[in-house]
Amino acid sequence: xxxxxxxxxxxxxxxxxxxxxxxHETLDVRARAEIAFALMQFYHNxxxxxxxLSFGELSIALFERCDIKDEVSxxxxxxxxxxxxxxxxxHEGVVRARLLSWRLLPxx
Numbered sequence: 001x002x003x004x005x006x007x008x009x010x011x012x013x014x015x016x017x018x019x020x021x022x023x024h025e026t027l028d029v030r031a032r033a034e035i036a037f038a039l040m041q042f043y044h045n046x047x048x049x050x051x052x053l054s055f056g057e058l059s060i061a062l063f064e065r066c067d068i069k070d071e072v073s074x075x076x077x078x079x080x081x082x083x084x085x086x087x088x089x090x091h092e093g094v095v096r097a098r099l100l101s102w103r104l105l106p107x108x
Contacts, residue, residue, distance in 0.1 A: 018082065030077060033062035037095055038081035049104055056099045063092035 021027065022035045036059035043051035068074050068091040076086040087094055099105040 029062050029065045033059050033066060034076055034078055034086065034090065035081060036062060037086070037090060038084040040095070040098070041084045042082070044102055044104075049102070052102070053099065053104045056095055056104065059095045060092045063090075063095060066091070068092075 018035055018039055022032055022039070024032075036055045040052050040055035040059055043049070043055060071089065074089040074091045074094075076088075076090045079086050096105065100107065
């Protein structure tokens, strides 16, 4: 069975819980990057693009610190975080592409 970060859903209590988990420096960078991605997706889905961009930028910065070199290492550790389905592959390029597709980042 695949691991899942168990948070009821991303309503108010879930948001606060994920935010508190994200702030734990002892949690490894990869897990924090995936949580930031889930928060980015949640806020975009709820029409808060300012928060979505903020968490997207955090996710990119965290993924850049990870050692993701191939397809195997880009598989998300948590296929679902709260109610957010993670993509089949996750790394900073995926996060950046998602933000670009939402027109939250300028095209380079």
